[in-house]
Amino acid sequence: MKRTEKLLQRTKGYKRLVYILRSVLIVLSASLVCLLLNQFGIEKENGLMVFLVGVLLISVFTEGYEYGIIGAAVSVMMFNYFFTVPVHTFAIMNPNDVALLVFFLIAACISSSLAVRVQKQFLISQKNEQTALRLLEMSEKFINVTGKENIIRLGQRYIREYTGYECIVEGKEESAKTEGKKGAEKEEDAGDYLLFPIGGMLRQQGILKVYNHRQGIHPEQEMLIKAAANQIGIALDREMIYAQQEQTRLEVEREHMKSSMLRSISHDFRTPLTGIIGDCGLILNGHDQDETGQKELVRDVMEQAIWLNKMMENILSMTKIESGVQFIEKNQEVVDDLVYEAKKHIIGLKEHRDFRISLPKEVIVVQADGKMIVQVLVNLLDNAMKHTEEGGKISLNVFPRKGKVYFVVEDDGKGIVQGMEEKIFGEFVSISENSAGIKGSTDQKRGIGLGLTICKEVVEAHGGKIWAENRTEGGARFTFWLKAEQVE
Structure with a gap:
């Protein structure tokens, strides 16, 4: 603080010396010009x-x-010394010269004050322009920044610059905690900072605490700080509104997915259940069979029941996944x-399809949840069965490569319909034979x-x-890899 004050004093002293030298040079220059004019x-x-x-x-x-007034007085003295009778003295013999010098002094003071005012207005307009640009x-x-941390960081940078x-920046909760601790703080510490509210359209977003260390604050600085606080509040409001809209959108999508899931479940459960009931009725009433x-x-009843059990496994697995809880329990699996x-x-995989398995000669182990990986393979093989004709070819090739095992x-x-290679991994999407290859295909394939x-x-x-692609010779290929190691 003391060093800063000394530096400011030195700067003011230097400016004063420069202005004095400028004034002396201008008066001397004016005197020389007048002497030259007098010679002519x-x-x-x-x-x-x-x-x-x-x-x-x-x-x-x-x-x-002060510089203009002093300059006017010195100019009067110089004019009196060189040009009024008796010359080279400060005495004035002619009353007309006295009146002339008095009116000159008045005119010079007025002109000087007007010039200073114009200069000040010009400097103020320059500052206002710079402030407006800032x-x-x-x-x-x-407008372009997003994220609460980025918004606060940008506001702090502008205030510092x-x-x-x-x-x-303290949020509403942090401000409440600060208020609770004020009784324990020393009173003199409260003067080290200034508080500015960060407003919002719906509620106050927090408090902006500016550490000025008792130096006071210029009105222009205060205006910039308040503008920054308002901008932070507007940006935080925008982020909050966007988050609420996003949450609403997710809730709507979730409700839509739930309704689609219930509709699909009711539709797909009805078909095998109807078949099971019909088969059981035939068994009970078919005495001559x-x-x-x-x-x-x-x-047939067993196949339908197993299929229902598989679908229930998928539903339960999806419920675990969407709940956000840890659903993977890894163990060493071959x-x-x-x-x-x-x-x-x-x-019916071996009976109704040309199914072939290719496994590595080495014993490969993975750290995985065996039940869940089996379910992945079951889903992929079942998907292949759904989309191949009777007697079609299905293969499962497993091979290791660079610390990974590929299935x-x-x-x-x-x-796969062109452009659906990524979308088919979304919920309620199936690659059926419909032309669109998008949602709603469960009517043709269970x-x-x-x-x-x-x-x-x-x-x-x-x-x-995991990824999907079409084979050049026709058909689909699904590939996934896991980290693995070879047993010696």
């Missing part, structure tokens, strides 16, 4: 105009009234066991469109990646 026979009254111009120049090149720049920057003071016919009906376990859960499920069906979504969530929860 120009009347002395015209010389007073030269001194008047000199006084105006002093007012322009200095700051304050406010415009500030408002433009706040324009005022030189540090500041912090042979044993082979009854076994076929029982097998890849071959996972593949064979998944194959058991696909009814590739391929089929020779009609493939399934509520959760299988691939679950695959994506489970694989990514394990730190892996």
Whole structure:
């Protein structure tokens, strides 16, 4: 603080010396010009105009009234010394010269004061222009910034650049805590900072605390700080409104998804349940059926029940995923066991499709939730069965590469609709035979469109990646990888 005050005093002293030197040079220059004009026979009254111009120049090149007034007085003395009778003395013999010098002094003082006022107005207009430009720049920057932390950081930067003071932003809760601690603080500490409210359209967003360390604050600085506080409040209001709108949109989408899920479940449960009820009725009432016919009906009931159980597993898994809780419990699993376990859960895979498995010769283990990875493989193989004809080719190839194990499920069906390679991993989306290849395809193929979504969530929860693509020879290919290691 003391160093700053000394520096300011030195700066003021230097300016004062510069202004004195300028004034002396201007008066001397005006005197020389008048002497030259006198040599050419120009009347002395015209010389007073030269001194008047000199006084105006002093007012322009200095700051304050005193330099112009002192310059006018010195000019009168110089004119009296060189041009009034008796010359080279400060005595005045002619009353006309006295009146002339008095009116000159009055005119010079008035002109000097007017020039100073014009100069001050010009400086004020310059400051106002700079302030307006700063406010415009500030408002433009706040329009484009997003995120609460970025908004606060931008406001702090502008206040620091324009005022030189540090500041912090306290939210409503933090302000309440600060109020509770004020009784324990020393009274003199309260003078180290100034508080500015951060307003909002609906409520106060917080408090802007500017640390001025008892230095006071200029009105222009106060205006800039208040403008920054208002901009911070408007930007925070905008962020809050956007967050509320986003939350509303998510809730609407969630409700829409729930209704779609319930509609799909009711539709897809009705078909197998109707088949089970019909088959059971035939078994109970079919006294003349042979044993082979009854076994076929029982097998059909079993297939429908297993399919219902698979769909329930998908629904429960999706519920766990959307709840946000940790649904993965990793253990050391052998890849071959996972593949064979998944194959058991696909009814008719070997009987109705040309299914082939390719496994690595090495024993590959993964740190994974075995049940969830089996469900991923079941969903992919079941998806391949749905989209291939009777006798179609389906393959599951597993191979290690660079610390990862890749699972590739391929089929020779009609493939994926162009542009749907990413979208099919969304909820309630199925790659059926409809032309659009988008939501609403569950009417033709059984399934509520959760299988691939679950695959994506489970694989990514394990730190892996899954993707889909069309094969050049026809059909679809689904690939995912997990981190793995080889057992020696």
